[in-house]
């Protein structure tokens with residue numbers, strides 16, 4: 001499965017593609033099962049150059065019933081810096097963020113899971 | 119302190135206005151990201167993982183309290199109420215919005231600050247001894263020369279598109295506090311028997327993927343010929359360096375390829391072509407700049423202070439005095455190191471409240487001056503011994519009285535994967551975990567001087583090559599691993615650290631450091647620092663200790 005992410009041009013904030021719009025929370029990001037759907041969304045995002053910068057697709061997987069990015073770099077982007085839990089999206093502390101935090105730092109970019117400790 | 123003249127101010131105002139238009143055009147879609155990116159980078163604005171990051175140059179690490187208060191205000195108004203001091207003595211704001219960036223630049227320009235030349239292949243912010251003007255062992259104030267270099271290198275048309283970035287450090291003390299040997303050019307000022315000032319010119323140092331220590335290409339350069347000689351060095355570099363391979367474009371590669379002697383010969387030949395008086399600074403201009411660094415109006419005081427001695431009855435204060443208070447050139451004064459390394463905190467981070475409190479303390483006790491050290495700590499350069507107890511109380515009230523300078527918890531760490539888009543692994547949480555493990559100040563004191571330096575990738579912003587214990591984050595099949603190396607030093611006895619063995623997992627890194635420390639303690643002879651013991655006994659015992667229980 002894939003999710004499309006970028007940074008907002010005006011603010012730099014991490015955003016996720018959600019059916020033609022950009023969502024702030026990873027949990028609201030649209031998941032693409034097929035390459036074609038992901039590719040169409042990426043092409044649409046790339047044409048929105050005054051809204052976002054650096055759009056790209058990331059791999060996501062299901063861990064304990066929650067969708068999370070595969071790579072820990074993307075998990076940090078989806079949450080915020082691990083040294084300051086009060087900063088970034090993790091500060092919102094809603095249920096989806098909590099699920100991501102719980103699953104996170106069990107991350108990998110390839111290979112095995114659950115090896116990155118918080 | 120040096121204040122910008124009308125030329126500097128006009129340049130900053132123009133740049134600010136220009137940048138405001140560039141941002142507006144980018145937001146309106148009139149220019150593309152590809153066109154805009156180099157423009158924002160020229161002003162120190164990067165896009166990182168979570169937001170834009172603004173890198174603000176702090177020339178030779180000297181800040182007035184007016185500037186520090188403005189940084190605090192900018193951080194609170196446009197960022198999350200803190201800033202991150204780097205190993206280049208810059209300040210990074212990690213949560214800037216592009217749409218606010220022009221206002222931020224205007225606010226900074228009002229106090230002579232900016233992000234120009236904190237990115238790109240140009241001559242970057244020049245660094246100098248953080249104890250300048252305060253330490254007894256200096257032959258001159260190195261900031262005079264650093265300011266000369268700042269003026270010469272700022273928007274220098276010939277040197278704005280070098281093969282790669284270019285960094286210069288200046289020190290005028292026998293004891294190097296700038297890591298000069300790790301710079302593209304390190305300058306060590308000395309005074310000869312006749313009283314003439316001359317520079318030892320070291321070229322071709324650098325860290326990153328292929329670390330080198332700078333080589334001396336001239337022992338005695340008459341100080342007044344500095345700029346023409348720098349011109350000659352950078353011209354040779356600009357002309358001869360490779361531009362086809364990003365990993366081979368720093369001057370260190372050119373010096374290593376040509377050899378120290380041949381490089382020096384080419385520089386001398388180039389220098390001979392520069393007509394005397396065309397590039398070097400006229401004496402009148404040098405005198406004008408020197409005037410900005412006149413010694414402060416120090417009082418005549420006794421060399422000992424009863425108040426200071428009496429306050430040492432408090433053991434915590436006594437510890438602060440042992441580790442953070444350094445001798446000053448004027449009797450009755452001291453240099454005070456302010457640690458930004460409270461165990462568990464992010465190395466180099468300073469909140470707006472702390473900046474403001476420090477500005478107040480500096481106004482009261484240090485002639486309104488604050489310095490930034492490349493170790494990611496701050497310095498109050500001119501404090502009366504009598505004032506130290508009061509200063510300590512003031513620092514303690516805002517969490518800035520950590521007494522650990524050069525000890526195991528005084529760790530350099532780059533932002534790493536928590537912020538930096540180039541990172542392979544996190545650096546800050548590793549520093550936090552190690553510092554907490556050694557948080558007991560008595561244990562840290564028993565261990566003594568031990569410099570740990572952590573980078574989140576091969577770019578080595580965290581100086582891991584120069585760490586007594588260097589730690590480099592690597593990505594091994596998607597997991598965070600850390601390569602340990604030993605025996606580096608950025609001081610006068612500069613050396614590059616040697617790799618210990620296979621990288622260890624994130625979760626094992628603090629215990630590996632513990633094993634290294636235990637090995638040192640069990641082998642240490644009287645008076646030896648970690649580095650001395652390592653140099654005497656070599657890598658082997660440390661290797662055995664760390665990998666003994668490895669699976």
Ligand code: SF4
Pocket residue numbers: 532533534535538539540541542545573574575576577578579580
């Ligand atoms: S060393 Fe690497 S990870 Fe650390 S700040 Fe520099 S570029 Fe980023």
